[in-house]
Amino acid sequence: MNTALSWIKAYVPDLDVTAQEYTDAMTLTGTKVESYACLDKNLEKIVVGEILSVERHPDADKLVVCQVNVGTGEPVQIVTGAPNITKESAGVKVPVVLDGGRVAGGHDGGAIPEEGIKIKKGKLRGVESCGMMCSVEELGASRDMYPDAPESGIYLLPADSEPGADAVEVMGLRDVVFEYEITSNRVDCYSVIGIAREAAATFQKTFVPPAAVATGNHESIHDYLKVQVENTELCPRYCARMVKNIKLSPSPQWMQRRLAASGIRPINNIVDITNYVMEEYGQPMHAFDYDQLAGHEIIVKCAADGDVFQTLDGQERKLDSTILMINDGEKEVGIAGIMGGENSKITDDVKRLVFESACFNGTNIRLSAKKVGLRTDASGKYEKGLDPNTAEEAVNRACQLIQELGAGEVIGGIIDIYPEKKRERRIPFDSSKINRLLGTNVKEEVMLAYFRAIDLGFDPEQKEVIVPTWRQDLERMADLAEEVARFYGYDRIPATLPSGEATTGKLSYKLRIEQIAREVAEFSGFSQGMTYSFESPRVFDKMLIPTDSPLRSAVNISNPLGEDFSVMRTTSLNGMLTSLSTNYNRRNKAVRLYELANVYRPKALPLSQLPDERMQFTLGFYGDGDFYTMKGVVEEFLEKAGMGRKPRYNPQCGHPYLHPGRKANILYEGTVIGFLGEVHPEVADNYKIGDRTYIAVIDMPSMMEYTTFDRKYTGIARFPAVTRDLSMVVPKDILAGQIEEVIEQRGGRMLESYELFDIYEGAQVLAGHKSVAYSITFRAKDHTLEEKEVTSVMNKILNGLKGLGIELRG
16 A cells, blocks of 8 residues: 555645654554655756747757746856747747756656766866756656656656746655555555544644535436345445446546555546556445447346456456356356456447446455456455445546546436445544553543544443444454554554463463473484475375375366476375485485374365364484384374373374385274374385385374373372283284283283284294283382282183284293
């Protein structure tokens, strides 16, 4: 949002501040000024000059010698080569920089030097020149601000300009253009009126907004036009007014200057008025050629799926049933709130036009602009959610300007479809609560003065602040406290300790678990990696993922940087393996990496809702270590996260990218929370990794419900432990986890710990079996265990193991 200071002063007449004072004060009260540009920067000693005579240069065909009246009594001689200064130019007024003066740039409109260009008296081809006549480029301006300026030549000032007067002032360059950063909740400040209101409150000046008067002749618009709104949810208000006997011409210079300062190129009086009102009120408007509207009616309704519409820029846009359209009796003539159609544009032959001033659903406008690939100044304002009560005032202001500028005859009346009027909001007011919240001691009457300055009302009987509809950001007392704070001055609020029950700030539960994951990984020698969320669909083949796997159902990017970044990843393995591959091929002998990052799994395709974003804790390494090294890191993490029981492992887990004999799902209380294993040799070869590579992936949302930070203190054991060794002959297909599950279930409360200390396979063991040995420790908290107690528990364990086909080794 850009505004000229002169435009602000039009509504705050007593405002007298420097550009820096304005910037600092407005920023502190919440209307942040990003930067400002002084239009008269480096312009010194530039006056209005009247050309008295023009003679040919004696030694140069393309130069002329001018005698110029600069208001000092004696004319000055200036030599110029401007093509638009001829013998017929006597009597014209031009900007002249005198000897010792300064201009902002060169005649070629090139880069402007920081210090400008100083002009000195000198000779051109032997003839003295005591100054210089200026083009708009030399004054640091452009033809966007001065569309009447010649493409190449001296700018001609109005004929009534006084010789010797300040030419910079005459040209309207004694001005400052401010650029603001407006937050999306302050829709009212996307207008000059809104910013002027803030400036008046900030500097405690009188705010004088423009008075929009409902003009019009004795006729009625209802005799000319019919309007029907079929979707009042997407169009809560639609106003239309008409003008006939249109006279297209350039808009006045004051309007052109204000529009150009706001970054809008002046075109003609009709277009400029709609743009002017949009900037002034923050209410976009559109004009239709009345004679191009079939049936002389307007119908506001949604498009049909598959419709194609050509907008004013000549592009065809594909529509669907969610996009709101403006229609006449036969066809679509505009995309509501975004851009009009080629079939109803204003031409130089226009005689009668319809002004549209409406309020559209902001969310729908934003989504529609994205769908059709077109974002305009109007859509940028609509998508923030405009106040419907501004629509009528804005269209009346446009018609008022039409009449004042003689651009046409306004037809009386207005068509206003507004089925559900938006009402003012009331917020309970309690000055003591606001002071407690802010830590201040501001008097109630001072607070109310702040509110009056920004046009908030007050009901003393109900003790309620009345919020006008254009302040959509004020909803509760905390918002009122913010208004008090910004005008009282954040720098004046004293530092105070918080009152009430003290609390200690800390990370959220989710972040604490992730912090544990980082700590365990880094203590185990892993370094953190970060990989792209976008990847190529070819990685699924690279990882041997079957064609019918759900992992191939990825979210496609609508505007990818290329095929390598065209889908959202559904697995974190590609990024990890790519990073390990890069390290391996750079001859790093042993590398351990981990990553905490999301994968994106769509709930359905095509997308109808946001995908499921799941945080994955991914570990990968090659070099020192094996499958059991990775298993140990996983179990360390689960233990530190408060998962007291040991996880179980299921080698029948699928995962084609893992080695068929060295892989397993990780289960906790029957839930799969991840997997680990050695990378399949073919996959490792696809990634050009020439060493055994191991990976583990923990699905954080799945494991999170089993984590806890509750810790119970248990004292040091007072009674001795009893240890028993158990050596067994076990079928090869029985896993250690199955044995341990029996030990845990049947060990009861006396079981303190167990440890696998030997596995043997060889000739001394029965074929198809293996020898497994555990050391089991028992302890009671309240007495010394007796032999019969330990024997009883051991018998229970042995009976459970027999059910698995396990026998004691003889």
